[in-house]
Amino acid sequence: MKYKKIMFLLFLFMGIILYAKELTLDEAIDIALQNNLTIKMSNYDVKNANLDFYKGLSGFLPTFDMRYSKMTQNLAKSMKMFAISMGPAATQFGLGEEINNFDMTLTVPIFTGGARALGTLISLNAKKLYKLQDQSQKNNIVFQTKMSFLQLIFLKKNIEIQNDAIRVAKEEYDIMVSKYDNGEIPSIVMNTQKINLQSEKNKLLEIQNQYDIALEKFKRFLKFTDNIDPTGTLSEDFPQLNEQKLIDRIATGKTIQILENQLKILKKSKWLNISSLLPSVIFSRGINYKTSDFSFDKDDWEFSARNMFIVDIPIFVNYNKLIDYKKSVNDMKKARLNLKNIKDQIITEVVGTLLDLKNNEATYQLLKENYMQAKDNYNATKQGFEKGEVGYTDLDKAKLLLNRTELGFYGTLLKKEINKAKIEYLTQ
Numbered sequence: 001m002k003y004k005k006i007m008f009l010l011f012l013f014m015g016i017i018l019y020a021k022e023l024t025l026d027e028a029i030d031i032a033l034q035n036n037l038t039i040k041m042s043n044y045d046v047k048n049a050n051l052d053f054y055k056g057l058s059g060f061l062p063t064f065d066m067r068y069s070k071m072t073q074n075l076a077k078s079m080k081m082f083a084i085s086m087g088p089a090a091t092q093f094g095l096g097e098e099i100n101n102f103d104m105t106l107t108v109p110i111f112t113g114g115a116r117a118l119g120t121l122i123s124l125n126a127k128k129l130y131k132l133q134d135q136s137q138k139n140n141i142v143f144q145t146k147m148s149f150l151q152l153i154f155l156k157k158n159i160e161i162q163n164d165a166i167r168v169a170k171e172e173y174d175i176m177v178s179k180y181d182n183g184e185i186p187s188i189v190m191n192t193q194k195i196n197l198q199s200e201k202n203k204l205l206e207i208q209n210q211y212d213i214a215l216e217k218f219k220r221f222l223k224f225t226d227n228i229d230p231t232g233t234l235s236e237d238f239p240q241l242n243e244q245k246l247i248d249r250i251a252t253g254k255t256i257q258i259l260e261n262q263l264k265i266l267k268k269s270k271w272l273n274i275s276s277l278l279p280s281v282i283f284s285r286g287i288n289y290k291t292s293d294f295s296f297d298k299d300d301w302e303f304s305a306r307n308m309f310i311v312d313i314p315i316f317v318n319y320n321k322l323i324d325y326k327k328s329v330n331d332m333k334k335a336r337l338n339l340k341n342i343k344d345q346i347i348t349e350v351v352g353t354l355l356d357l358k359n360n361e362a363t364y365q366l367l368k369e370n371y372m373q374a375k376d377n378y379n380a381t382k383q384g385f386e387k388g389e390v391g392y393t394d395l396d397k398a399k400l401l402l403n404r405t406e407l408g409f410y411g412t413l414l415k416k417e418i419n420k421a422k423i424e425y426l427t428q
Contacts, residue, residue, distance in 0.1 A: 020229035021229065025149050031223075033138060045130045049127040053126075062109075066102075066103070069103075071098070072098050098292055101289070105287075111281045112282075114275045115276070122265055122272065159208060165403050168399055172382075173197050246423065250426070255426075263332065282310040283309055287303075289303055349422075350423055354419075360415050370408075374401045381395050382395060
């Protein structure tokens, strides 16, 4: 019954693969970038940063205000007679029962302590910062996609290797049955091989379960509902990377650029905090039209205009601004140290990963040679077992060695791909 269950699951898996959409790594990356919610939110941050930049530029534009007001009042009879005797001039003294005001004011900020310029430069740096963060988010999604995809490719290869192990165990079992029928071996040897065959099938179920779980997580990560079959191979090519060139790339990578832009913003914010302590110059021109009774005849309106230059020189202001300035200086020094610390960490991680990658290459050469030798050894041992020249124990050991060296061989290729992707991610 258990054997039938295993075969059912295997046929089910093969059916899923048969009707699943084949998916390459590049296609998976495209889907991940299109569907990831973090990236979609990051896009809105970039749009808002653009709006903040235009908002900063608007501070250089003059302002123009228009205002109309109407006031009605009850005057004493004597005041009414006096207002009538004055004629239109009474409006200037507010003696009309109805007073209409129409005001227009043009204000041009000439100098405001550098606040406008600093604010615009900060918004420009923020705009670049959000773009860098958006690209960094995309690089992170690409890296995560590669890690999950490579793991699935390895598990598929693991399933393939385990299927070979089952095939070999089944062949060995058939040989055992034949030898038992001929009276060459006792039943206990045949039963041992039967148990070994069942054990190999159980291992396949465990690996298949790992693959199914990893595949489901990957589909959820991609926001992809259709059945997929990740296709690809673990390349046996090892990249030849120069350590110094990698270190130089770190300085221009997205992580360092983000920290440098944050530092630039802090520098400008430092001066922005004390911009209100500097003198400011503003020009204002105001025009007023006033009449006692609303009319479309311009002769009924009293006209007045004023021009003002406002020079504001702060002599004693809130001390909080100086405190904010000192705090921003400390924040800037802290950001410099953080930049240096993060850069050192990335360099250490890249150099360590590069050494690990070189070790992967050396291990790969050794394991590939071991795998080829184990394969030849197993074929020779199997032939000897069929001829009765070697025992079952030797055959089982040869098979176990073959499986281990093949898994180790492909496991090293997986580690190589992971280290390669990690270096790309850290130096982008």
